[in-house]
Amino acid sequence: MSIDWPAVHSEALDVLRQYLKIDTSNPPGNEAAAARYLGGLLAVEGIECEFIQTAPGREAIVGRLRGDGSRGGALMLANHLDTVPADPTGWTSPPFEAEVRAGRVYGRGAVDMKGTGVMHLFAVLLAKRHGLRLARDLIFLAAPDEELGSGWGIEWLIRERPDLFDGVAFTLNEGASGVPEFAGRSAHLFEVAISEKELAPLRIVATGVAGHGSKPARDSATVRLLDALNRLRRWQRGITYTPETRAYLDRLQAAGLLDDLSDRAGVEAAISASPDTVAAFTNTLNVTVLRAGSQSNVIPGRAEALVDCRLLPGQSRDAWVAEVAAVIGDPLVQVSLEYPSSAPVVVSPWDTEVSRVITQVLTETFEDAVVLPSSSIVGTDNRFIRPLGIPAYGFIPCLLSQEERDGFHAHDEFLTVENLNLGVEVMYEVVRRLCEVQSSVAR
Ligand SMILES: [Zn+2]
Structure with missing residues (x-):
């Protein structure tokens, strides 16, 4: 029928x-x-x-x-x-x-x-x-x-x-x-x-000297945190080449949707056309929560950010933390996972x-x-x-x-x-x- x-x-x-x-x-x-x-x-x-x-x-x-x-x-x-x-x-x-x-x-x-x-x-x-x-x-x-x-x-x-x-x-x-x-x-x-990307949300904590809001701060946690986040914002990561993303690029080329894969700049430009595609080819990072201070006349001694990060399959969460900490490069800014472990990603x-x-x-x-x-x-x-x-x-x-x-x-x-x-x-x-x-x- x-x-x-x-x-x-x-x-x-x-x-x-x-x-x-x-x-x-x-x-x-x-x-x-x-x-x-x-x-x-x-x-x-x-x-x-x-x-x-x-x-x-x-x-x-x-x-x-x-x-x-x-x-x-x-x-x-x-x-x-x-x-x-x-x-x-x-x-x-x-x-x-x-x-x-x-x-x-x-x-x-x-x-x-x-x-x-x-x-x-x-x-x-x-x-x-x-x-x-x-x-x-x-x-x-x-x-x-x-x-x-x-x-x-x-x-x-x-x-x-x-x-x-x-x-x-x-x-x-x-x-x-x-x-x-x-x-x-x-x-x-x-x-x-x-399969799906693995969550690796980060907690980034800057410490500084607390003090009176009337005097220029010598070492402010808030400024230190903003500097750290700005370094992350300027971090050019490009495509992360993993066995899965390489196989994916090969399939796109076979389907006639990408040309010369050896032209990395051309591939990057094609991938960049959509934020969804960028997310499929990179570990992503978005600052989603900022916390510092309680009132305008007190310089806080601590400032923290939570950052949504999602890793491609096969990427190590610990290696990601180390990589982010290296980009920030400030010993008074601590980078850690927001929660320590998650279930391993299973691929069907x-x-x-x-x-x-x-x-x-x-x-x-x-x-x-x-x-x-x-x-x-x-x-x-x-x-x-x-x-x-x-x-x-x-x-x-x-x-x-x-x-x-x-x-x-x-x-x-x-x-x-x-x-x-x-x-x-x-x-x-x-x-x-x-x-x-x-x-x-x-x-
Ligand atoms: Zn849904």
């Missing part, structure tokens, strides 16, 4: 708008209302559903379609219900009204990640409506608390409800998307994240039926599609799934423009209706080929 896509598109837009109107800003999250909304849409079509409370007002929704198991373990479509908060004063239209303007749906969560959640939801709904004979279980999981570390979300679920992950062969979540251009060349370049295998099916579907959709493995530049819930031994992929099946990608955690976040439609179609087709009982599908 063929699918009436125009009808599905308008239904999906409707569902996304209702979903965006449910404020799940985290903190506090209050994701139960969103879980009940999505779960209601599954339950009404006879799909098995479970609501799991992780904390008061906070719930996950798990929906499941059963397969005969002939193609192995389950496919889990995992997404998060919460969003970061939105300051309405910075928005053109209120962030929880889901206004549609000029082919775009505006709202907090449109790209991060309620839009993808709706693509997951429709893949399950369509599989049910069209009576797909499933060769493996298909699981929909929407979890709370991703934006504040997942302690009441996926981490809680893995600890308290490990049964949910038993028999799961693969998961899809956020972490990478397609883009419609690369360094000014039009393209259909899709990244699928198989690329050569699996998931990447083969995704590549096949995308190259049938766009004849010049390029599909590449990547490391997500942000942290996602996949970092909790991969250590379970479950290959977990970051895959938003949309061609997100730079403007759309800049909407993550920012004002005027939006997803185009065109991307929503593309995502709903591609996600369903990927799910169908991964789950359907059929001998002719690609393995």
Whole structure:
């Protein structure tokens, strides 16, 4: 039975708008209302559903379609219900009204990640409506608390409800998307994240002589800290060449998106065209918190900065601390990790039926599609799934423009209706080929 896509598109837009109107800003999250909304849409079509409370007002929704198991373990479509908060004063239209303007749906969560959640939801709904004979279980999981570390979300679920992950062969979540251009060349370049950058936030503390604000300070902690941060600001780092970034450059060249790789300046210029691409090729550093002093007439003896740093796979956190300290080069400025250890970054295998099916579907959709493995530049819930031994992929099946990608955690976040439609179609087709009982599908 063929699918009436125009009808599905308008239904999906409707569902996304209702979903965006449910404020799940985290903190506090209050994701139960969103879980009940999505779960209601599954339950009404006879799909098995479970609501799991992780904390008061906070719930996950798990929906499941059963397969005969002939193609192995389950496919889990995992997404998060919460969003970061939105300051309405910075928005053109209120962030929880889901206004549609000029082919775009505006709202907090449109790209991060309620839009993808709706693509997951429709893949399950369509599989049910069209009576797909499933060769493996298909699981929909929407979890709370991703934006504040997942302690009441996926981490809680893995600890308290490990049964949910038993028999799961693969998961899809956020972490990478397609883009419609690369360094000014039009393209259909899709990244699928198989790992992610490692968080290495730094605490930088300057010490000086405390004193009276009336006299010129001889040795001020605040000035010392500002000098240190200015050295970091002027630090030219360029591309970090690692086995992964070299392989990535080779793939971009093979796809015709980069020319001569020996022309390092040319490569740097191409990479610099997008902050997302820069982040994919460098260890990043952003000063996010500054703390010093308590009142204007007292020179503080201590000043501190917190710096968001994210390292490429395979980079050492300790070596990074030493490198930053060397750039600052001031014995009265101490550099340390904000928190000492984090779980090791696990890389999922690329050569699996998931990447083969995704590549096949995308190259049938766009004849010049390029599909590449990547490391997500942000942290996602996949970092909790991969250590379970479950290959977990970051895959938003949309061609997100730079403007759309800049909407993550920012004002005027939006997803185009065109991307929503593309995502709903591609996600369903990927799910169908991964789950359907059929001998002719690609393995
Ligand atoms: Zn997200």
